[in-house]
Amino acid sequence: MKALLRLAWLSAWNRRFTLSLTVFSIALSAFMLLGVERIRTDVRQGFTSAVSGTDLIVGARTGSVQLLLYSVFRVGAATNNIRWQSVQDMAQMRGVAWIIPLSLGDSHRGFPVLGTSADYFTHFRYGERRALELAQGQPFDDLFDAVLGADVARQLGYALGDRIVLAHGSGGVLNVVEHDDKPFVVSGILAPTGTPVDRTVHISLQAMQALHVDWMSGMRLPGQDIDADAVRQMDLQPRNITAALVGLQSRAQVFSVQRQVNNYRSEPLMAVLPGVAMDELWRVIGAGEKSLLLMSILVAFVSLLGMVAVVLAGLNERRRELAVLRAVGARPAHVVALLALEGALTTLVGMVLGTLTLLAALVLLSPWLLNQFGLVVSAWAFTPLQLWLLLGLLVTGLLASLIPGWRAYRLSLVDGLSPPV
Structure with a gap:
């Protein structure tokens, strides 16, 4: 040899x-x-790790893949919204540890706008249960603060303190109507995550409500223009949201809470396991x-x-x-x-x-x-x-x-x- x-x-x-x-x-x-x-x-x-650490995704009754697409990947639109009272009732269900409300529908230059609460930055996880990190700035503190995903800031060239104007609707049609009477200020920029978070503009639920106080059925009410200063004095508790991410006290309670949500009598709701919906979607794409x-x-x-x-x-x-x-x-x-x-x-x-x-x-x-x-x-x-x-x-x-x-x-x-x- x-x-x-x-x-x-x-x-x-x-x-x-x-x-x-x-x-x-x-x-x-x-x-x-x-x-x-x-x-x-x-x-x-x-x-598959676009969202992790979330036990259930809750939305109006529809297909599990469709619910996953619009709540996690910001693709498509919800068939119906969830009343805010239903979110508060879910928070009181046995086994529920936290809820992240998600309100979608607006956009900024082709990027989706997400209205959510401070719990989003506390409880949302991606990848191997990694928490969101701010590369610059801080989460929204003022009513008209916005936190940008990494791709939004990079592609549009935004920096802290820049003023941005959001648009009504998904931004996929011509002649988009802008909420130019209520501009936002960039208060934070998230670190890259490799998930749809990077392509999202984040605002508070109250800000999402403030944008639409003078709107009804997708149209601005004639003669009801309410500027940014006036809207700060109003009650901005949200009336409804698009979907919610739910975390449980124990994984063993997932089917029990899912059954409670699916059997909720005040309105038809649907709770899906993210992993199961991800597998269904991956078999398609x-x-x-x-x-x-x-x-x-x-x-x-x-x-x-x-x-x-x-x-x-x-x-x-x-x-x-x-x-x-x-x-x-x-x-x-x-x-x-x-x-x-x-x-x-x-x-x-x-x-x-x-x-x-x-x-x-x-x-x-x-x-x-x-x-x-x-x-x-x-x-x-x-x-x-x-x-x-x-x-x-x-x-x-x-x-x-x-x-x-x-x-x-x-x-x-x-x-x-x-x-x-």
């Missing part, structure tokens, strides 16, 4: 330029194979992740074919070398083993190089990926599938190297010790 390793090393060093291209090709395939799997895993993890994995496998397959082609093309130049080995007593099995060992070592070196390059890239680029794309990547977290992919790449490289070995086995001493003429 020592002799074979030495021969393989010397032979590889003699063809170092050609083999370096092969190693680079395999490293690139390992980089893409593991990188796509890492991103695929992190995208799904980021999707998660087909793309398999396409990414298939693409990386095809890249690895093409790279291994390239390795086979390079070794086969070099066999004609090595016929003299192989003939000398046969002449000094090397058996055909030795020749096959030599080429197979070269292929395995080439594959292994390429895999190690590609893996180390990926780790370095993820460590260096993870802050940029979070800020630019909202993608939270875990550089050091290897999944079982990644390890199986590495093992599969190594085994496939070894099997691919047997093709040139079989070809070398067919070469014989009839070629002579001189190159063919």
Whole structure:
């Protein structure tokens, strides 16, 4: 074995330029194979952890996926609202620890506006139960304070103290009517989370009510323009909200509280488990992740074919070398083993190089990926599938190297010790 390793090393060093291209090709395939799997895993993890630590999502009766979409991902609209009295009744139910009210419907330059309470910044969790952090400023203190998500501030170029005007409706139609008589001041900017929070403008529930005191049925009441100073003197307790996130004192009480909410008699309500709704939604939109994995496998397959082609093309130049080995007593099995060992070592070196390059890239680029794309990547977290992919790449490289070995086995001493003429 020592002799074979030495021969393989010397032979590889003699063809170092050609083999370096092969190693680079395999490293690139390992980089893409593991990188796509890492991103695929992190995208799904980021999707399923858009909200964590929340035991139930409550809204008007509708589909569980629709409730999840508009309450967590700010996509679509609610079929109906929840009365504020119902929220107060839920807070008194046995087992309920906290409630985060959510009021949606307005927008700012295409970004959704969320009216909520101070409990949002206290109890809301995402990812591995991570709390929201303010990169700048503080949560809303004044009635017309707004806290911006990281993407809102970055894309629109806002800073603390800037004045913004919210618009009525989702902002997806032309001629949007703005609440220009009640401007807001940016009081805080949240740190990036990689969740829909980054694309949300947060205001208080009282501010959401203040925006609509002179509105009815989606239209401004004629002759009822109430400016910002006058609205501060009014009772701004909300009349209804869009949905609510509910946290329980114990996870064991989740089905009991869910049953209480679903059986609430004052109005039809629906409580869903976030994890169950996430799984339902991912079954619909998660087909793309398999396409990414298939693409990386095809890249690895093409790279291994390239390795086979390079070794086969070099066999004609090595016929003299192989003939000398046969002449000094090397058996055909030795020749096959030599080429197979070269292929395995080439594959292994390429895999190690590609893996180390990926780790370095993820460590260096993870802050940029979070800020630019909202993608939270875990550089050091290897999944079982990644390890199986590495093992599969190594085994496939070894099997691919047997093709040139079989070809070398067919070469014989009839070629002579001189190159063919």
